[in-house]
Amino acid sequence: DAGVIQSPRHEVTEMGQEVTLRCKPISGHNSLFWYRQTMMRGLELLIYFNNNVPIDDSGMPEDRFSAKMPNASFSTLKIQPSEPRDSAVYFCASSPSQGLGLDTEAFFGQGTRLTVV
Amino acid sequence: GENVEQHPSTLSVQEGDSAVIKCTYSDSASNYFPWYKQELGKRPQLIIDIRSNVGEKKDQRIAVTLNKTAKHFSLHITETQPEDSAVYFCAARYGGGGADGLTFGKGTHLIIQP
Numbered sequence: 001d002a003g004v005i006q007s008p009r010h011e012v013t014e015m016g017q018e019v020t021l022r023c024k025p026i027s028g029h030n031s032l033f034w035y036r037q038t039m040m041r042g043l044e045l046l047i048y049f050n051n052n053v054p055i056d057d058s059g060m061p062e063d064r065f066s067a068k069m070p071n072a073s074f075s076t077l078k079i080q081p082s083e084p085r086d087s088a089v090y091f092c093a094s095s096p097s098q099g100l101g102l103d104t105e106a107f108f109g110q111g112t113r114l115t116v117v
Numbered sequence: 118g119e120n121v122e123q124h125p126s127t128l129s130v131q132e133g134d135s136a137v138i139k140c141t142y143s144d145s146a147s148n149y150f151p152w153y154k155q156e157l158g159k160r161p162q163l164i165i166d167i168r169s170n171v172g173e174k175k176d177q178r179i180a181v182t183l184n185k186t187a188k189h190f191s192l193h194i195t196e197t198q199p200e201d202s203a204v205y206f207c208a209a210r211y212g213g214g215g216a217d218g219l220t221f222g223k224g225t226h227l228i229i230q231p
Contacts, residue, residue, distance in 0.1 A: 033218050043161070043206060043221040056218065058118070091160065105151055106219055108160040 004109035006092050012115045018080040021112045024073055025094030033106060034067055034077050035091040043091070049075065082116045089113050119144040119211035123222025131230050136197055138225045140207035141189040149210035150183060150190050151219065156203045164205075165192070194227075202229045 005024040013019050025032045033048040047057040049069045057067070064083070069075040079086055093106040120143040130136045142150075151166035167174045167181045167190065174181050178197075183190040194201055204226050208219040 035221075042223040045218040045220065048218040059218075105163040105166060108162070110160050 004092055004094050004107055006090075006109035006112050008112060009110060010113045010115075012117065013082055015083055015116055016081045017116075018078065019082045019086075019114060019116075021077040021090050021092075021114070023075045023077070023092030023109060025075070025092070026096075026107055027073070029094035029096045029107070030072070031095040031106075032069060032075050033093045033095070034075070035093065035108075037089045037091060037111070038087075046077070079114075082114075084116045087115050119147055119209050119220040121207060121209050121220050121222045123207050123225060125225060126223065127226045127228070129228040129230055130197055132197055132199060134197055136192075136194045136201070136227055138192045138205055138207070138227070139189060140191070140209075140222050141187075142209040142220075143188065144209070144211045145185075145188065147209040147211045150181070151208050151210075152179075152181060152192050153206045153208065153221075154203045155206065155224070161206060197227075197229050199229050199231065202227060 004026055007022045031050050034046040036044045036046055044059055046059045047067045048055055052069045052072055065079055067077045089111045091108050091111045093108045095106045096104055121140055123140045128136055148169035152164050153161035154164045155161040165176050165179050165181050167183050169185055172183055178195050180193045204224045206224045207222045210219050
């Protein structure tokens with residue numbers, strides 16, 4: 001298995017532009033998580049899905065952020081309009097946990113380094 | 118939601134010595150506590166985890182302890198080596214269900230001095 005695949009690896013965009021980050025979870029994993037990593041705030045959970053359904057989006061910083069998971073093999077995180085303070089590394093992670101107390105690790109993708117200028 | 122505090126933020130030890138990183142959590146319902154290692158420019162990767170029905174777990178040079186009463190857990194690395202240099206994150210899974218997201222500590226930058 002290739003692991004969690006994210007694209008693009010790097011994105012540089014101008015303030016005000018729309019940015020879309022993509023994630024392909026590991027096949028068979030039914031939980032998907034989006035995290036943001038910055039020096040100041042560390043790893044923050046933005047949103048997670050279970051069986052393609054958003055469970056908790058309380059970590060999404062503003063209405064400018066939205067996430068979708070149209071099927072089990074694909075998710076997007078969109079920022080519209082983007083701002084310089086959105087610059088960070090965005091990680092997608094997936095887990096095979098079933099929501100029945102079967103706690104297992106989350107496998108991270110390589111991340112997308114976003115720079116908004 | 119869960120809140121995880123991690124200390125210290127930076128830890129420098131001599132090669133061969135032991136390193137200890139400590140974390141506390143707030144939600145007594147949390148029952149899964151993984152530790153991730155992140156090398157510069159790379160993704161976080163799991164190195165060891167512990168569940169709330171276990172007090173200690175060991176894997177070669179690394180071990181994790183959990184005190185549910187005090188709501189804290191620790192990572193112990195013995196006989197440190199240069200390749201142990203990285204940022205280490207503790208995490209806790211709240212809610213008791215496997216589908217919940219992990220809440221991470223702010224990380225500890227471990228530096229192994231030759």
